[in-house]
Amino acid sequence: MSERRTLRGLGVSPGSTAGPVRRMAGLIRLPDPTVVPPDDRAAELEKAEHALRETSDTLTALAAKAAEPTAREILEAQSLIAADPGLRDSVEENTGAGMDAAHAIAAACAHHRRALLAAGGYFAERAADLDDIGNRAVAAALGLPMPGVPDPGHPFVLVAEDLSPADTATLDPEAVLALVTEKGGPTSHTAILARARGLPAVVACPGAAMLDDGEAVAVDGALGEIRTGVGQDEAAAIRQRAARERDRLRASGGPGRTADGHPVKLLLNIGSAADLESGFSAEGVGLFRTEFLFLDRREAPGLDEQIAAYEAVFRALPGGRVIVRTLDAGTDKPLPFLNLPEEINPALGIRGLRVDRLRPGVLDTQLDAIVAAARSTGVRPWVMAPMVTTAAEAAAFARKAGARGITDVGAMVEVPAAALQASRLLAELGFLSIGTNDLSQYTCAADRQHGDLADLLDPWQPALLRLVAECAAAGERAGKPVGVCGEAAADPLLAVVLVGLGVTSLSMSAPSIPAVRESLARHTLEECRAAAGAALEAGDPAEARRSARSGSD
Structure with a gap:
């Protein structure tokens, strides 16, 4: 041993x-580069294009076999990147300069990867996709097995x-x-x-x-x-x-509650109705990510297409809460049909609700579709906007949704400004939902995809927990619900802390629900509060975990 x-x-x-x-x-090792004679460069381009097509086709086939909708959507997006004309143009430029197919692909992917990392936000998240696409295409160009x-x-x-x-x-x-x-x-x-x-x-x-x-x-x-x-x-x-x-745990069921009966709704994060076919019991949907209907589209989905997508989710949960997040996109999640101007720092630019400043028709159509789907299914939808920063933005969104008869209107809390003004937001809205993934990123100024800064993105960071506490306290004063829909909710011990801070619902991926339900059922509300207090006083995430564990015992 x-x-x-x-x-x-x-x-x-x-x-x-x-x-x-x-x-x-590891990565496929490239052979030493050679300069391809002019007469052979067309053949090298053809070989490179064939390798990219093979990569795209392989990813499409893998997507078709993927069991989880989330996996399928990720693979389909990768397939589109491999087939992107811009990537092909870079490869053509490289082969025209005398590179062989494998080196032309590697250089093109490296070039686009640097551009994505420099853009930050959603673009930076795609950099890892390019690494995989490049590795697969290089293998195909060299006649090696796909990694x-x-x-x-x-x-x-x-x-x-x-x-x-x-x-x-x-x-x-x-x-x-x-x-x-x-x-x-x-x-x-x-x-x-x-x-x-x-x-x-x-x-x-x-x-x-x-x-x-x-x-x-x-x-x-x-x-x-x-x-x-x-x-x-x-x-x-x-x-x-x-x-x-x-x-x-899988055999367990029932609503979420603490050992002394304090209710905590356990909800699902989904991208489509297919995500509801999990077999895990939940009390509704805490985050319906509607952007999956929009991403990688050259034209916006029409009113009827959107109605059908929302109806499918509403029909699957006729008696449960469904919180629909309006389009969370913009220049950090690029949609060609939005035709938004390029920005130096997309993560701090026109994204989420801010898109409505330049393209109001997109949100108008989406809200109309949500209302129509709710009417046809008899469901009362909850609707929230992403990237709300000020009370004025919250009020404007509430007016727009309320004019269509939507009564349960809320906002995502993803930036510190929103958390620090939670009481003012709740004066305009009916509920808040904390997106801990983005709130971590903006609180600690650490890109979500920067591996060397992963410790700053730890949801146990005491600064993040303090912002959650601010929101929960505002909700308690206003008598309005405040949930967490970031993946922090899926941590069974952190769930105890979040409830102790005053959070009223937790939304997560389906397999995480049983362990969270069990964890809450083992602790009284007073024990949850003790764990929360201990975590808030900690100096770093590791100490917060240790303190919460001992504080809840």
Whole structure:
């Protein structure tokens, strides 16, 4: 047995397991470059174009096989990037300059990657997609097998520098016990898809590079810990306990509440009606991300198409709460049909509700579609706007929604200004929903996709918790609900803290609900408040976790 030691990263998907390590292969190694003679450059361009088409087709095929809607949407977006004319033009320029197909593809992807990182926001999130697309296309150009998840023929803990969306979306949850990456953050594709599949996951773990193939490790996705020196019997016992716990939690049901009966609504984050086919019981939808209907479109979806999409969700939950978020897009989530001007810093520009300043017709049509879908299904919708910053913006959105008969109107709290003025926002609105992913980013000035800053994006940051407390206190004074729809809600221990701060609902991916329900049921409201108070007084995320755990005991 190897020496016992504990590696620490960010736990982004709770759960415990153990098994042998299998490492992902790294990037395809390029051969030494050569200058292609002019007469052969057309052939190299054709080879490169064929490799990009093969990559796009492969990603499309993987999307068709993906079980989860979130995975399917990510893979479809990747396929579109691989087929993007701009990428093809860069490859043509490179082959015209004498590069062979593989180097032309690699250089084109590197060029576009730098541009995406410089743009920040949603663009920066696509940089990891280009890494995967480039690696796949280079492999195709060199006649090598496409990179992918290893298949040793037995269950294993997958360890990698980072995982592409395609790798994460297509892995077999019966074979992969857990995910451990050296890079990544709480809102990376790896984190999102691991939670959607219920797989324990630890990201931003530099020590992962020291793990050897075949070495047995224990992974705790809640604490963000990897223990080495685990024997076969111990590993088997850990897996058996985890399986029993999963079965027990999955069999649980009922509304969310603390041990002394304080109600806390447990809701789902979804992108479409397909996300409701999970088999996990929830009390409604806390975040319906409508942008999935708009992304990667050359033309805006029409009124009838939108009505049909919203009707599908409303019909699936005739008696439950459905909170619809209006289009969260703009220059940081580019939509060609918006035709918005380029910006130096898209993450701080025209996005979310701010799009209405330049293109009011988009929001008008969406609200009309929501009202029509609600009328035809008999559902009373809750509607909220993203990126609300001031009371004036909140009031304007409330007037626009109220003019159409929407009575339950709210806003996302994603920037510190909104949290600090929560009482003024609630004077204009009926509820608030805290998006901890963006609120972390803007509070700590740390890009959500910057792996080296993952610690600043930890939802246990005391500064973030204080902003949540401000919102919850404002809600209590106004007698209006304040929920959390960021992935912080999926952490069973953090859920206890959030309820202790005064949050009234928690919205998350479906597999996270049973563990959160169970965690709340083990604690009284007073214990939740004690845990929250201890976390607020902590100096850093690690201390906040420790203090909350001891404070709730």
